Amino acid sequence: MDILGPFPTASGQRKFLLVAIDYFTKWVEAEPLAKITEAKVQDFVWKTLICRFGLPRALITDNGRQFAGARFAEFCEGLNVSHHFTSVAHPQANGEAEVTNRTLLQGLKTRLDRAKGAWADELYHVLWAYRTTQRVPTGETPFALAFGTEAVIPIELKLPSARIVGFNEQLNPQDLRANLDLLEEKREVARIRMATYQRKVARYYNSRVKNKAFRVGDLVLRRAAVSRPQSQGKLVPNWEGPYEVVEVVRPGTYRLKELGGLTLPRPWNSENLRMYHQ
Known part of the structure:
Protein backbone atom coordinates (compact mmCIF):
# COMPACT_ATOMS: atom_id res chain seq x y z
CA MET A 1 0.00 0.00 0.00
CA THR A 132 -7.71 -6.21 -17.75
CA THR A 133 -4.16 -6.19 -19.14
CA GLN A 134 -1.90 -9.22 -18.82
CA ARG A 135 0.83 -8.66 -16.24
CA VAL A 136 4.33 -9.91 -17.01
CA PRO A 137 5.06 -11.67 -13.66
CA THR A 138 1.96 -13.91 -13.78
CA GLY A 139 1.15 -14.09 -17.51
CA GLU A 140 -2.50 -13.42 -16.58
CA THR A 141 -4.75 -10.40 -16.11
CA PRO A 142 -5.52 -9.35 -12.53
CA PHE A 143 -9.23 -9.68 -13.37
CA ALA A 144 -8.88 -13.34 -14.38
CA LEU A 145 -6.86 -14.31 -11.32
CA ALA A 146 -9.27 -12.50 -9.01
CA PHE A 147 -12.58 -13.66 -10.51
CA GLY A 148 -11.80 -16.81 -12.50
CA THR A 149 -12.76 -15.51 -15.94
CA GLU A 150 -11.69 -12.73 -18.27
CA ALA A 151 -13.69 -9.51 -18.30
CA VAL A 152 -15.71 -8.65 -21.39
CA ILE A 153 -14.11 -5.46 -22.67
CA PRO A 154 -15.84 -2.86 -24.89
CA ILE A 155 -13.74 -3.63 -27.98
CA GLU A 156 -15.19 -7.17 -28.02
CA LEU A 157 -18.64 -5.72 -28.65
CA LYS A 158 -17.50 -3.62 -31.61
CA LEU A 159 -15.22 -6.32 -33.04
CA PRO A 160 -16.81 -9.52 -31.69
CA SER A 161 -14.30 -12.00 -30.28
CA ALA A 162 -14.69 -15.77 -30.54
CA ARG A 163 -16.32 -16.04 -27.14
CA ILE A 164 -18.85 -13.33 -27.99
CA VAL A 165 -19.72 -14.93 -31.33
CA GLY A 166 -19.91 -18.39 -29.78
CA PHE A 167 -21.88 -17.37 -26.69
CA ASN A 168 -24.64 -19.86 -25.84
CA GLU A 169 -27.02 -18.84 -23.10
CA GLN A 170 -27.96 -22.43 -22.26
CA LEU A 171 -24.34 -23.60 -22.02
CA ASN A 172 -23.03 -20.48 -20.26
CA PRO A 173 -23.56 -21.76 -16.65
CA GLN A 174 -21.69 -24.94 -17.55
CA ASP A 175 -18.84 -22.96 -19.12
CA LEU A 176 -18.58 -20.74 -16.03
CA ARG A 177 -18.38 -23.79 -13.75
CA ALA A 178 -15.64 -25.21 -15.97
CA ASN A 179 -13.74 -21.92 -15.64
CA LEU A 180 -13.99 -22.14 -11.85
CA ASP A 181 -12.79 -25.75 -11.90
CA LEU A 182 -9.70 -24.62 -13.80
CA LEU A 183 -9.12 -21.53 -11.64
CA GLU A 184 -6.85 -23.22 -9.08
CA GLU A 185 -4.76 -24.71 -11.89
CA LYS A 186 -4.52 -21.28 -13.55
CA ARG A 187 -3.44 -19.70 -10.26
CA GLU A 188 -0.84 -22.40 -9.64
CA VAL A 189 0.66 -21.85 -13.09
CA ALA A 190 0.68 -18.10 -12.38
CA ARG A 191 2.51 -18.71 -9.09
CA ILE A 192 5.18 -20.69 -10.91
CA ARG A 193 5.56 -17.97 -13.55
CA MET A 194 5.81 -15.29 -10.85
CA ALA A 195 8.46 -17.22 -8.91
CA THR A 196 10.49 -17.63 -12.12
CA TYR A 197 10.11 -13.95 -12.94
CA GLN A 198 11.18 -12.90 -9.44
CA ARG A 199 14.30 -15.07 -9.63
CA LYS A 200 15.24 -13.45 -12.93
CA VAL A 201 14.70 -9.96 -11.51
CA ALA A 202 16.71 -10.83 -8.38
CA ARG A 203 19.63 -12.15 -10.46
CA TYR A 204 19.61 -9.00 -12.60
CA TYR A 205 19.44 -6.73 -9.54
CA ASN A 206 22.16 -8.60 -7.65
CA SER A 207 24.47 -8.49 -10.67
CA ARG A 208 24.20 -4.68 -10.83
CA VAL A 209 23.84 -3.63 -7.20
CA LYS A 210 26.28 -4.55 -4.46
CA ASN A 211 24.72 -3.88 -1.06
CA LYS A 212 27.05 -3.09 1.80
CA ALA A 213 27.03 -6.02 4.19
CA PHE A 214 27.07 -5.60 7.97
CA ARG A 215 27.08 -8.18 10.75
CA VAL A 216 25.34 -8.27 14.10
CA GLY A 217 27.48 -6.26 16.52
CA ASP A 218 28.90 -3.88 13.89
CA LEU A 219 28.78 -0.17 14.69
CA VAL A 220 27.31 1.96 11.88
CA LEU A 221 26.37 5.54 11.12
CA ARG A 222 22.92 6.41 9.79
CA ARG A 223 22.27 9.00 7.08
CA ALA A 224 20.90 12.01 8.96
CA ALA A 225 19.06 13.56 5.99
CA VAL A 226 16.67 10.59 6.04
CA SER A 227 15.69 10.83 9.70
CA ARG A 228 15.83 14.52 10.57
CA PRO A 229 12.85 16.90 10.21
CA GLN A 230 13.05 19.19 7.18
CA SER A 231 12.84 22.20 9.48
CA GLN A 232 16.37 21.52 10.73
CA GLY A 233 17.75 22.53 7.37
CA LYS A 234 21.07 21.58 5.82
CA LEU A 235 23.52 22.81 8.48
CA VAL A 236 23.42 19.66 10.57
CA PRO A 237 25.78 16.67 10.20
CA ASN A 238 25.11 14.35 7.27
CA TRP A 239 25.56 11.22 9.40
CA GLU A 240 24.49 10.41 12.94
CA GLY A 241 25.28 7.65 15.41
CA PRO A 242 26.93 5.34 16.02
CA TYR A 243 24.33 2.59 16.24
CA GLU A 244 24.80 -1.13 16.77
CA VAL A 245 23.45 -3.71 14.29
CA VAL A 246 21.28 -6.10 16.32
CA GLU A 247 19.55 -8.06 13.54
CA VAL A 248 19.95 -8.82 9.84
CA VAL A 249 16.30 -8.68 8.72
CA ARG A 250 17.29 -9.77 5.21
CA PRO A 251 20.34 -9.10 3.03
CA GLY A 252 20.82 -5.33 2.87
CA THR A 253 18.28 -4.55 5.62
CA TYR A 254 19.18 -4.17 9.29
CA ARG A 255 17.63 -3.43 12.65
CA LEU A 256 19.64 -0.99 14.79
CA LYS A 257 19.84 0.10 18.40
CA GLU A 258 21.35 3.10 20.12
CA LEU A 259 24.42 2.47 22.23
CA GLY A 260 22.24 3.31 25.22
CA GLY A 261 20.12 0.25 24.47
CA LEU A 262 17.02 1.66 22.71
CA THR A 263 16.17 -0.29 19.53
CA LEU A 264 15.06 1.87 16.58
CA PRO A 265 11.45 1.16 15.56
CA ARG A 266 12.08 0.49 11.85
CA PRO A 267 14.63 -1.51 9.83
CA TRP A 268 17.18 0.41 7.77
CA ASN A 269 18.55 -0.28 4.31
CA SER A 270 22.30 -0.45 3.78
CA GLU A 271 22.07 2.43 1.27
CA ASN A 272 21.54 4.73 4.26
CA LEU A 273 24.23 3.18 6.50
CA ARG A 274 28.00 3.18 6.61
CA MET A 275 30.58 1.57 8.87
CA TYR A 276 31.61 3.54 11.95
CA HIS A 277 35.37 3.63 12.51
CA GLN A 278 36.48 4.62 15.99
Missing part, protein backbone atom coordinates in the same frame (compact mmCIF):
# COMPACT_ATOMS: atom_id res chain seq x y z
CA ASP A 2 1.34 3.44 -0.88
CA ILE A 3 0.46 7.12 -1.32
CA LEU A 4 0.88 9.10 -4.55
CA GLY A 5 0.76 12.86 -4.92
CA PRO A 6 0.22 15.67 -4.57
CA PHE A 7 -1.43 15.94 -7.99
CA PRO A 8 -3.12 19.02 -9.50
CA THR A 9 -6.17 19.70 -7.35
CA ALA A 10 -9.24 17.85 -8.63
CA SER A 11 -12.89 18.19 -7.66
CA GLY A 12 -13.47 17.98 -3.93
CA GLN A 13 -9.94 19.32 -3.34
CA ARG A 14 -8.59 15.84 -4.02
CA LYS A 15 -4.85 15.79 -4.71
CA PHE A 16 -3.59 12.50 -3.25
CA LEU A 17 -4.05 8.88 -4.29
CA LEU A 18 -4.09 5.97 -1.86
CA VAL A 19 -3.09 2.76 -3.69
CA ALA A 20 -3.23 -0.91 -2.67
CA ILE A 21 -2.16 -3.88 -4.79
CA ASP A 22 -2.61 -7.58 -4.12
CA TYR A 23 0.76 -9.31 -4.11
CA PHE A 24 -0.36 -12.33 -6.14
CA THR A 25 -3.15 -11.35 -8.52
CA LYS A 26 -1.77 -7.79 -9.05
CA TRP A 27 -5.33 -6.49 -8.59
CA VAL A 28 -5.12 -2.81 -7.71
CA GLU A 29 -7.47 -0.56 -5.76
CA ALA A 30 -7.02 3.20 -5.50
CA GLU A 31 -8.95 6.10 -4.02
CA PRO A 32 -8.43 9.86 -4.61
CA LEU A 33 -8.42 11.84 -1.36
CA ALA A 34 -8.10 15.47 -0.30
CA LYS A 35 -5.95 14.54 2.71
CA ILE A 36 -4.27 11.29 3.72
CA THR A 37 -4.90 10.74 7.42
CA GLU A 38 -4.72 7.68 9.61
CA ALA A 39 -8.52 7.60 9.74
CA LYS A 40 -8.76 7.76 5.93
CA VAL A 41 -6.29 4.89 5.55
CA GLN A 42 -8.24 2.76 8.02
CA ASP A 43 -11.50 3.58 6.24
CA PHE A 44 -9.96 2.63 2.87
CA VAL A 45 -8.64 -0.69 4.16
CA TRP A 46 -11.98 -1.59 5.74
CA LYS A 47 -14.42 -0.48 3.02
CA THR A 48 -12.38 -0.96 -0.15
CA LEU A 49 -10.27 -4.00 0.72
CA ILE A 50 -11.75 -6.03 3.56
CA CYS A 51 -15.45 -5.57 2.77
CA ARG A 52 -14.83 -6.57 -0.88
CA PHE A 53 -12.15 -9.24 -0.66
CA GLY A 54 -11.91 -10.36 2.97
CA LEU A 55 -9.08 -10.02 5.46
CA PRO A 56 -5.57 -9.83 4.01
CA ARG A 57 -2.86 -11.88 5.66
CA ALA A 58 -0.52 -8.88 5.76
CA LEU A 59 -0.18 -5.24 4.75
CA ILE A 60 3.12 -3.74 3.57
CA THR A 61 3.54 0.03 3.73
CA ASP A 62 6.22 2.65 4.08
CA ASN A 63 6.91 4.44 7.35
CA GLY A 64 4.61 7.42 6.78
CA ARG A 65 2.76 8.67 9.85
CA GLN A 66 -0.55 7.74 8.21
CA PHE A 67 0.49 4.09 8.40
CA ALA A 68 2.66 4.09 11.53
CA GLY A 69 0.22 5.51 14.10
CA ALA A 70 -1.15 3.72 17.14
CA ARG A 71 -4.72 3.81 15.83
CA PHE A 72 -3.91 1.96 12.63
CA ALA A 73 -1.70 -0.51 14.51
CA GLU A 74 -4.58 -1.27 16.88
CA PHE A 75 -6.95 -1.67 13.92
CA CYS A 76 -4.66 -4.22 12.22
CA GLU A 77 -3.99 -6.06 15.46
CA GLY A 78 -7.71 -6.31 16.21
CA LEU A 79 -8.27 -8.03 12.85
CA ASN A 80 -5.15 -10.22 13.16
CA VAL A 81 -3.63 -8.58 10.07
CA SER A 82 0.17 -8.42 10.12
CA HIS A 83 1.55 -4.97 9.28
CA HIS A 84 5.07 -4.83 7.86
CA PHE A 85 7.08 -1.69 7.11
CA THR A 86 9.57 -1.22 4.31
CA SER A 87 13.07 -0.03 5.13
CA VAL A 88 13.21 3.66 5.96
CA ALA A 89 13.91 5.82 2.88
CA HIS A 90 14.08 2.73 0.66
CA PRO A 91 10.76 2.58 -1.22
CA GLN A 92 12.12 -0.06 -3.60
CA ALA A 93 11.49 -2.56 -0.80
CA ASN A 94 7.76 -2.11 -1.44
CA GLY A 95 8.30 -3.29 -5.00
CA GLU A 96 4.71 -4.21 -5.89
CA ALA A 97 3.39 -0.76 -5.06
CA GLU A 98 6.34 0.97 -6.73
CA VAL A 99 5.82 -0.81 -10.07
CA THR A 100 2.07 -0.22 -9.92
CA ASN A 101 2.56 3.45 -9.08
CA ARG A 102 4.72 3.95 -12.16
CA THR A 103 2.09 2.24 -14.32
CA LEU A 104 -0.75 4.34 -12.88
CA LEU A 105 1.22 7.57 -13.22
CA GLN A 106 2.06 6.79 -16.84
CA GLY A 107 -1.58 5.95 -17.54
CA LEU A 108 -2.77 9.16 -15.94
CA LYS A 109 -0.14 11.21 -17.75
CA THR A 110 -1.12 9.72 -21.11
CA ARG A 111 -4.80 10.57 -20.59
CA LEU A 112 -4.34 13.90 -18.84
CA ASP A 113 -1.78 15.86 -20.81
CA ARG A 114 -4.33 18.68 -21.08
CA ALA A 115 -7.03 18.33 -18.43
CA LYS A 116 -4.71 18.03 -15.44
CA GLY A 117 -7.42 18.60 -12.83
CA ALA A 118 -9.52 15.73 -14.19
CA TRP A 119 -7.11 13.00 -13.08
CA ALA A 120 -9.45 11.76 -10.33
CA ASP A 121 -12.26 11.17 -12.85
CA GLU A 122 -9.93 9.50 -15.36
CA LEU A 123 -8.42 7.26 -12.69
CA TYR A 124 -11.11 4.60 -13.08
CA HIS A 125 -10.40 4.22 -16.80
CA VAL A 126 -6.72 3.69 -15.96
CA LEU A 127 -7.59 1.15 -13.25
CA TRP A 128 -9.84 -0.73 -15.69
CA ALA A 129 -7.06 -0.90 -18.28
CA TYR A 130 -4.58 -2.11 -15.65
CA ARG A 131 -6.91 -4.80 -14.30
